[in-house]
Amino acid sequence: MARIRLEQMRHSYRPQPRAEVDADWALRDLDVEWADGGAFALLGPSGCGKTTLLSLVSGLLKPTHGRVHFDDRDVTALEPGQRNIAQVFQFPVVYDTMTVFDNLAFPLRNRGLGEAEVRTRVTEIAEMLDLGAALGQRASGLTADGKQKISLGRGLVRSDVAAILFDEPLTVIDPHLKWRLRSKLKELHQRVRRTMIYVTHDQTEALTFADQVLVMLEGQVVQSGTPVELFERPAHTFVGHFIGSPGMNLLPCEIDAAGVPRFAGHAVATASRELSGARGKRTEIGVRPEFVRLAGEGIPVQIERAADSGRFHIVDARHGEHLIKLLVAEGQPVPEGQRHLAFDPQHTRVYADGWAVA
Amino acid sequence: MSTRTHNQKAWWLVLPVVLLVAFNAVIPLMAVVNYSVQETFGNNEFFFEGVRWFQQVMQSARFREALQRQLLFTGIVLAIQVPLGVAIALAMPRKGIGVSICLVLMAMPLLIPYNVVGAMWNIFALPDIGLMGKGLNELGFNFNYTRQPVAAWITLVAMDVWHWTSLVVLLAYAGLSAIPDAYYQAARIDGAGRWAIFRHIQLPKLKHVLLIAVLLRFMDSFMIYTEAVVLTGGGPGNATTVLSIDLVKIALGQFDLGPAAAMSLIYFLIILLLSWLFYTVMTKDQTS
Numbered sequence: 001m002a003r004i005r006l007e008q009m010r011h012s013y014r015p016q017p018r019a020e021v022d023a024d025w026a027l028r029d030l031d032v033e034w035a036d037g038g039a040f041a042l043l044g045p046s047g048c049g050k051t052t053l054l055s056l057v058s059g060l061l062k063p064t065h066g067r068v069h070f071d072d073r074d075v076t077a078l079e080p081g082q083r084n085i086a087q088v089f090q091f092p093v094v095y096d097t098m099t100v101f102d103n104l105a106f107p108l109r110n111r112g113l114g115e116a117e118v119r120t121r122v123t124e125i126a127e128m129l130d131l132g133a134a135l136g137q138r139a140s141g142l143t144a145d146g147k148q149k150i151s152l153g154r155g156l157v158r159s160d161v162a163a164i165l166f167d168e169p170l171t172v173i174d175p176h177l178k179w180r181l182r183s184k185l186k187e188l189h190q191r192v193r194r195t196m197i198y199v200t201h202d203q204t205e206a207l208t209f210a211d212q213v214l215v216m217l218e219g220q221v222v223q224s225g226t227p228v229e230l231f232e233r234p235a236h237t238f239v240g241h242f243i244g245s246p247g248m249n250l251l252p253c254e255i256d257a258a259g260v261p262r263f264a265g266h267a268v269a270t271a272s273r274e275l276s277g278a279r280g281k282r283t284e285i286g287v288r289p290e291f292v293r294l295a296g297e298g299i300p301v302q303i304e305r306a307a308d309s310g311r312f313h314i315v316d317a318r319h320g321e322h323l324i325k326l327l328v329a330e331g332q333p334v335p336e337g338q339r340h341l342a343f344d345p346q347h348t349r350v351y352a353d354g355w356a357v358a
Numbered sequence: 359m360s361t362r363t364h365n366q367k368a369w370w371l372v373l374p375v376v377l378l379v380a381f382n383a384v385i386p387l388m389a390v391v392n393y394s395v396q397e398t399f400g401n402n403e404f405f406f407e408g409v410r411w412f413q414q415v416m417q418s419a420r421f422r423e424a425l426q427r428q429l430l431f432t433g434i435v436l437a438i439q440v441p442l443g444v445a446i447a448l449a450m451p452r453k454g455i456g457v458s459i460c461l462v463l464m465a466m467p468l469l470i471p472y473n474v475v476g477a478m479w480n481i482f483a484l485p486d487i488g489l490m491g492k493g494l495n496e497l498g499f500n501f502n503y504t505r506q507p508v509a510a511w512i513t514l515v516a517m518d519v520w521h522w523t524s525l526v527v528l529l530a531y532a533g534l535s536a537i538p539d540a541y542y543q544a545a546r547i548d549g550a551g552r553w554a555i556f557r558h559i560q561l562p563k564l565k566h567v568l569l570i571a572v573l574l575r576f577m578d579s580f581m582i583y584t585e586a587v588v589l590t591g592g593g594p595g596n597a598t599t600v601l602s603i604d605l606v607k608i609a610l611g612q613f614d615l616g617p618a619a620a621m622s623l624i625y626f627l628i629i630l631l632l633s634w635l636f637y638t639v640m641t642k643d644q645t646s
Contacts, residue, residue: 060543081549093544097562106558110549154548 002070041210086155093146163195269345278352292326295342306342393619411620422467434507443526452630
């Protein structure tokens with residue numbers, strides 16, 4: 001078990017990356033710290049560098065710049081086998097010719113453990129993963145979720161594992177089993193309290209699994225926080241837009257002479273205070289549909305349509321060329337025609353060049 | 359009452375294929391079957407002999423010896439080529455310019471006509487002027503494949519290994535390239551050594567291509583003719599007279615059509631049987 005710290009991390013797949021060209025880098029200027037025993041997620045679209053980051057932690061890749069620390073030990077130069085890391089891959093990796101038991105025993109036997117101890121550990125972990133009945137079977141005969149459990153089990157059997165890394169482990173799992181495996185993971189984390197890092201592009205997976213989520217975009221961490229923080233205080237328009245369903249409304253705005261943000265001429269009260277620095281940048285007002293409500297006065301809109309999403313209606317309201325989404329709770333009348341909208345100032349922010357203004 | 363129109367014109371459409379298969383396979387094979395049960399003294403006169411030729415072939419020491427030589431030859435080349443081919447494939451580079459260079463080098467022996475391969479090795483191994491033959495004699499080995507059965511066998515096996523190991527290499531290399539990176543990464547994380555990776559990842563994943571490689575090499579080496587005829591002509595004496603060489607001697611040298619036909623059929627059945635055996639043994643795991 002270990003606290004994991006990445007320091008000044010930069011990584012490029014090119015042989016000679018140019019320091020000043022962002023496109024040359026898969027990861028840029030990363031400083032991350034993961035506390036011991038926590039559940040963490042790396043969330044971002046395909047190609048944002050999250051798998052690269054995971055490989056740097058596991059040691060499958062060596063960073064172009066920067067150091068990796070496990071607790072106070074610098075492991076940057078160590079091989080994956082020496083780092084005591086376990087990893088579950090996108091596609092289940094099992095040793096086909098071995099039984100489930102031998103698969104789980106493999107990392108222990110490679111490390112020279114005695115057969116008696118191997119048996120105890122494997123039996124215990126198999127029980128935990130509900131694989132007890134399958135121990136004698138060929139691993140190749142199992143279903144995809146069973147194989148992923150074996151992959152996970154090969155990490156859990158090792159008592160010395162510093163962290164377990166998951167690289168989109170539910171990609172090939174049938175939808176109805178995804179939910180089960182996800183809750184199993186959460187349950188296991190609570191039982192074993194190992195550091196777990198989970199890479200995904202699925203916000204539901206990230207937000208349900210992790211205590212802390214790192215949202216990544218184009219090789220950079222745009223925000224790190226609890227699921228609630230990411231939802232209520234997105235630090236970047238990307239976070240607002242990527243997390244939440246539907247995503248955050250983004251409306252272009254101008255900062256007037258008095259320092260008040262105006263959307264299409266209407267003054268909007270926001271939680272952003274230090275707006276003087278935002279002048280001259282591309283400014284937008286960001287507000288989640290959850291924090292937009294119908295009001296007697298405010299921004300005049302034309303209601304275009306409402307879609308029933310179960311507990312809410314998602315309502316599309318148009319002001320000029322801009323579409324504003326809001327949620328109307330089930331049971332409330334669905335609005336029509338010309339209405340006015342107001343934003344909750346506590347949850348409305350100004351974004352300058354994409355970044356939230358304090 | 360059926361209202362369906364029976365249109366016999368469809369037969370004309372399948373006729374080309376029927377003719378092709380007939381002339382290509384069925385008629386020649388039936389001609390062999392026909393010869394195998396008859397005796398002829400020329401003049402296109404045939405006399406029915408039943409299974410006499412089959413009995414004669416099965417009981418002849420000559421056939422048994424040729425078969426033993428054939429089995430020995432195939433056994434030796436399989437035992438060398440399959441492990442060697444896998445070893446070379448494992449040692450080949452995975453990326454960069456080296457890949458193309460290796461693949462071209464490996465493909466080259468496969469592109470050389472059989473009789474040319476035979477002629478090349480014939481000259482290469484000559485004790486007085488050949489690079490290999492002369493070289494070995496200079497080093498103090500008494501090596502003369504035209505006189506010594508062992509030397510003839512060494513040359514024959516070396517030639518076949520040179521000519522055909524590439525096939526195993528290319529198949530194994532393709533098989534290795536198809537293994538996803540995640541397996542190697544998982545093995546590194548699980549602390550597996552080089553041997554464990556080979557034993558538990560590479561070998562199981564190569565199983566299917568190796569099955570193909572063994573079958574192809576078995577059938578080809580069991581039917582070796584051209585290279586061996588050009589290299590040794592079956593000699594010295596009968597030392598390298600394998601089945602196909604013996605068959606041609608009987609059929610075209612002695613013009614014993616009946617025994618030759620019976621022998622062809624027995625030869626064919628042996629190949630079929632052994633191929634089936636290989637296949638069954640090597641795929642047994644999946645069905646159980």
